Amino acid sequence: MSDSVFASQINLQNLTELWRRMGAKSDNRPGLADFQICNQWPYRAWTEGAMTEFSPDTTAESLAALSPNPIVPIWEVAHQETRPLESALIANGFDMRLPQTAMNLDFTQMPEITLDETLVIRQVTSERDAQKWVTVASAAFQYEIDLSVIQRLLWDDQIELWLAWQGRHAAASSLTLSTGATVGVHQMGVQPCFRGRGLAREMMAFLMQRHRHNHRHMVLQASSMGEPLYRKLGFQTVFAIRNYQRN
Known part of the structure; x- marks a missing residue:
């Protein structure tokens, strides 16, 4: 197995395992073979099968039946053909965002x-x-995070939730999930009023120091705003993710 394929596998494994722990379940509706769906935040709906099996005709009804605000991630790994699924999404009112x-x-x-x-x-x-944590992360990402989901994760022995404080004020959030020799960083965000002070870099430095001796790899999924920081910290690009959401 090549290094790039291995890096893709451990990244996807960590990310999708987090969504499962957040409540994603299999869906058996026609046209959604191999789909895993979160019917509450984070509202992800992704396929673990081949993306070539989808067409607007066969998926229209099933896509319309997804949760009210589904986000469907498309990842480019191992030269997988993504156009059939992306075409089905676009034909059913989904736009590429995030x-x-x-x-x-x-x-x-x-x-x-x-x-x-x-x-x-x-x-x-x-x-x-x-x-x-929910208050800080919701402000950082500018969407509402479901407290009940986070409360469930609080007792998961493979997950750690973190808050960074400046004085008496909680300023930044993060979440880590360990999957074997890999640790994933998720929901790394800084409240808008605390940005520009290097808090994201300091929290990442803390997490890297904490996990470097017990894990071989650290993975994450960066926004365009966060990517330059992660590059400076030594992270390498593995693959692109295009997230589709209903308009």
């Missing part, structure tokens, strides 16, 4: 980093702090 870049860091090639001791980063361990 482009992301899947990225990987091999800890054996991790650059030297320093930590800013003035930033306090604490793990979320109570339902009260989970509520604070």
